[in-house]
Amino acid sequence: MWNLPKPSIATAQAHLDKLFPDDPPGSVLSKIEKEKILELYCEYELAAGRPNVDWKDAGLSAAARAALLGAYSAVSEVGKLKDLRATLKLNVNECPYCGFGEIKDLDHHLQKAHFNCFSIFALNLVPACSKCNGHKPRKPRTDPKKQHIHAYLEDMSQFQFLSAEVVIGPRSMQVKFKIDKVEGMSDELYARLVQHLKDFHLNDRYPAQVNVFLSEQKAGLEFAFEFGGADGVRSLLDRSRLAIRKTFGENDWREALLRALASSDLFCAGAFRLALGYEAIEKPR
Ligand SMILES: [Zn+2]
Structure with a gap:
């Protein structure tokens, strides 16, 4: 991206x-x-x-x-x-x-x-x-x-500016992407990047992609959790993130998503099942 x-x-x-x-x-x-x-x-x-x-x-x-x-x-x-x-x-x-x-x-x-x-x-x-x-x-x-960022002529790789905020509810998960104003970034560039998210309606369009992408990770997450617990899940997310970063760059939406999920103790501790909607919540006995 x-x-x-x-x-x-x-x-x-x-x-x-x-x-x-x-x-x-x-x-x-x-x-x-x-x-x-x-x-x-x-x-x-x-x-x-x-x-x-x-x-x-x-x-x-x-x-x-x-x-x-x-x-x-x-x-x-x-x-x-x-x-x-x-x-x-x-x-x-x-x-x-x-x-x-x-x-x-x-x-x-x-x-x-x-x-x-x-x-x-x-x-x-x-x-x-x-x-x-x-x-x-x-x-x-x-x-x-x-004004729009030029995909050929303005190299954005010197900054890591795309991040995701994850909110995990009892039966669903919400993800919102945002631009971070990182050190060395001008006010103008920051404003243009924010405008980019807005112009292309990305926070309206990403959720469907997030669902597809995470549903493809289900089996891997289960395996990692079963054999490594929360640390296993975090390690899997980190390894996937680095692979994504290598291929698509540091400001790819999947990179930002995996970074946010790896930093969520709740998600790593098993809430990924609820967040991805494939396990009913057990009632306390
Ligand atoms: Zn597009």
Whole structure:
């Protein structure tokens, strides 16, 4: 969750040339305009994709901008740039915005309707699930504290900021995810991460995933408890957490969940059975 490996932009010029060839002359985008677009791509990368109002007009003619906006149709599964689509989706198994959704779409980090010039720019195309793509605001935000994290260009791994709060009731368990403002984190980044949870409705969407994930751990938890008691359960949770962390990073929701469960004495001491809803509460005799 949060980050994806940065795709290569070595083919950016080739993509423009493929859609807007110089030969024969008369293409809707001139050679000079294409050079300008490549400069804008460099600016975008240097700015880590933070929106800049100057990029809306971008010094390009209205016709050039309209052509770039329309060019995104070439990034379909059968379009001239279908290889770009396939490359971006290659090896991305889970949506970087939620950490569980199946990759279906390419999200324009900067909305293509407002930033036409980045319509087919690889760094602006983030593989995402349809739900997250649907939750993305349609208008760019001017408030820096509400701007989205860039999955390619803003490395979040220096901070461990996602945590879970677990409340175990008599027959159920509630989990809520939150952002911790850790040492060294700016107020702005903290606000943007909080906004991320809110924008993608993650605390509404995580419970279903938590249920599925924990139901898959039932047999392991039982075994660990039977042979090791609370310490056995805690040890299992810790080992699972480290494995998750290695694969998905320190801010994966499963990592945060397992960390919270391992620190719950109640859960480790057997309440996992009640929390997971597969043992009735015994009445005291
Ligand atoms: Zn998603």
